[in-house]
Amino acid sequence: MSNWTKVCPLADITPDTGVCALVDGKQVAVFRYGEGETVYAISNYDPFGNANVLSRGIVGSLGERPVVASPLYKQHFDLSNGECLEDAEKSIAAYQVRIEAGVVEVAAA
């Protein structure tokens, strides 16, 4: 059973940017992809720079994949599954995320 935590109203996230949420003690980077209701959630921890910064990276696409580029050294992480495009061994967790009545919710269990 997923345990959903309310993060913030969707309207609080500027399209194509991310925010960091605290969910069950974990730092989760939540991204709003495009103007609409597409949202993604992955870990906020950059395994290259060893810092909690991924929510502050630039959102975009590489080929068909939605990605964020780390603000520190620019490695790319697939927003849908946390895979690192430069080095799959450094992939990070991805979390379930949904919008309920205009509010973004994340399940980090």
Added chain:
Amino acid sequence: MSKKRIIVVGNGMVGHNFINTLATSDNADQFEILTFSEEPRLAYDRVQLSKYFSGASADDLALTTSDEYDGLGVVYTLNDKVVGIDADNKTITTASGRVEGYDKLVLATGSYPFVPPIPGKDQDHCLVYRTIEDLEAISASAAVSKTGVVVGGGLLGLEAANALKQAGLDTHVVEFAPRLMAVQLDEGGGKLLRRKIEDLGVSVHTEKNTKEIVAGEECRYRMNFADGSYLETDMILFSAGIRPQDELARQFGLDMGERGGIVINDYCQTSEKDIYAIGECALWDGKIYGLVAPGYQMAKVTVNHIINSLITHQDHTLSFQGADMSTKLKLLGVDVASIGDAQGRTAGAHSYIFNDDVAEVYKRLIVSADGKKLLGAVLVGEVDSYGTLLQLMLNDMDIPGNPAALILPALGDEAPAGLGVTALPDTAQICSCYDVSKGDIAGAVQGGCCTVGDIKAATKATSGCGGCSALVKQVMEAELESMGVEVDHSLCEHFAYTRVELADIIRVKGYTSFPEILKSHGKGHGCEICKPAIGSILASFNNEYVLKDDLMPLQDTNDIFLGNMQKDGTYSVVPRVPGGEITPDKLIAIGEVAKEFDLYTKITGGQRIDLFGAQLHELPKIWEKLIAAGLETGHAYGKSLRTVKSCVGSTWCRYGVLDSVGMAVALEHRYKGLRAPHKIKFGVSGCTRECAEAQSKDIGVIATESGWNLYVCGNGGMRPRHADLFATDLDDETLVKYIDRVLMFYVRTADRLQRTSVWLENLEGGLDYLKDVVINDKLAINEELENAMTKVVGTYQCEWKTTIETPEKLKRFSHFINAAESDDNLAFVRERGQRRPATEAERIELVSLDNNEPTTTK
């Protein structure tokens, strides 16, 4: 059949090249290769030796490693000199007493520096320049010397002088001949080279014959010259030529040249058919070749000869036919090139000379009697045409049109004269270090190479001296284009345009947002390359608040939170300090903020103060206080105007002729907030002493008795470049006008993340063209450029002030959107009275085990 045994005496550049070629050939398994070196290490790159002084280590210079030799099955012995050859029994003897038999013996013993027989030459600080050990001795001697003399003003001597100068010595060059580089240059070229080198602070003494070296009065030694004059110095470096290392051959009966050198035939065989000599020890047709490329050619010929005569029993397909000695190099930062018959010795030859005393450029062409063929050239100060000229000569091509056009600077609209790479024959040698022809590169492209990196991996071209890179790229691109492959200059996968093209599109169409541009000219969702690039272009032209909703997603790491992100995710805070001038009250305000938020505080290299370690939620509070004290954002995070460095100038300084601080403050206020392809820095000095280092800035301004001198496109940083003098004795108004135009033209036409220095270097037509645009309004756009700048100046806002006044924007300035906590991964320690991020080791000590993902500390 047992393996054939090959012994190589000497493991220098050429010996190694021979071994590598043989050991990687198709017949490699038929050979057993042994090599002996007198030096304590395997082959290294002697050509790049002087890099040792700029920080390269012996490992960086290494051409191979013991693992590589082991892998190839090459047996090597270091520190063991070969002292005997028994040609009858086909054996050699080494200093340590080893005797080894061979089927073929290859002498690659190189050469040694010639030291003229001057009384006193054998003292401690009298050195030479050939091996890594020599360099170590030079470094050690330089450390205890103030003055250094290089004896010999040839190519190597000048390189050595550069090394001494870099080591901080007061450097002199003493030359016996009446001019520098007498072998490669003519009188005009030598003269200009001398002037340029003297301008750099190296003293040149020509026509000096050193009689003796005795104890000095002021310095360690005194050199007495034959003409009665003398020079005092703490150290002496002899670079008076090289002599072939031929003692072995001499002792054991091989034919020698009258003035040394082991005589070889076209197959590199000595007078003993099973003994070869290659590289600098070999004498072919009465000539010694003191460069690597001919040595590598000899190595190739020898490998071919050995394989054919021992294994395949075929006719010899390769033979050595002499080599071209043309060279292009940078000596003490001065570009110099010499091609073919540089002295014009060919009967009936004519010359064309171009001499520009102002720009300090000298070029001379030597052309055949009928004016059709190029025989040689000397280029000093500007060597861009080297590749073209060399190809014309080597391929014996007809000179296209008027020979003078080959050396005259481009005037007006004409493109600089030259010939396209398409005109070259397939046999044209493009990379002489690795003997790679145009045809080889074309073949590599057809085989799938499409970057210079690919070509390098496939053919080795560009991996020697690197002098051929530009030409290799041109040949590759021409070949790609001829195959119908479009050469890709796209910004990224989302935009098939260059930054310059995008800037034009945005300016002409008047776009104001990224989605519009992506829809009309791009594809996909954008990325961290195109988004900040377009964000910067939009900011340059529209100058809107960078955190506006539709612009915010475009901002890079630093702009998006208006601070520079540090390694731990915290930020730095840099208030603007225009011109470096600051009131005590503002200093106190900065100090108070730093103290309250416990920020690490440091004076920057840009005459202002950086406060480090601020967390997201602290940034607005910090800026609120700074702004209340009258400070503004310093844009330390932006690709925009950074600082205008100033010296104190005429207000206080006894030498100052104009108010440099006043001008710096005015300029900083005018251009602050201007977003550009890269950051922009200014400097303003109050007189020619140049205490503000303006000539290392993108825009440099120096006061003179009659106005301001404007310098443009200087750079510190990774690849320093002196700014070029752009205009002299300007009044305040004209100065500002010119700067407006230069900067806006840069904003329009530079590539992404291209500083003004690289921009100018890539601008077709260079400095003269820029002057033409800005001063003579060649493109009739000056009014537009000025208007664009006026708009930027008129729409300036302190981004932090706007942010603090916009509550919805402040929501983003907290680590969590849904919690008040701060990042629990931060860890600090105190050092010299301030806070700094803990190192990994310190973190482990500080670790608290109450949280398991990721390792966190409090």
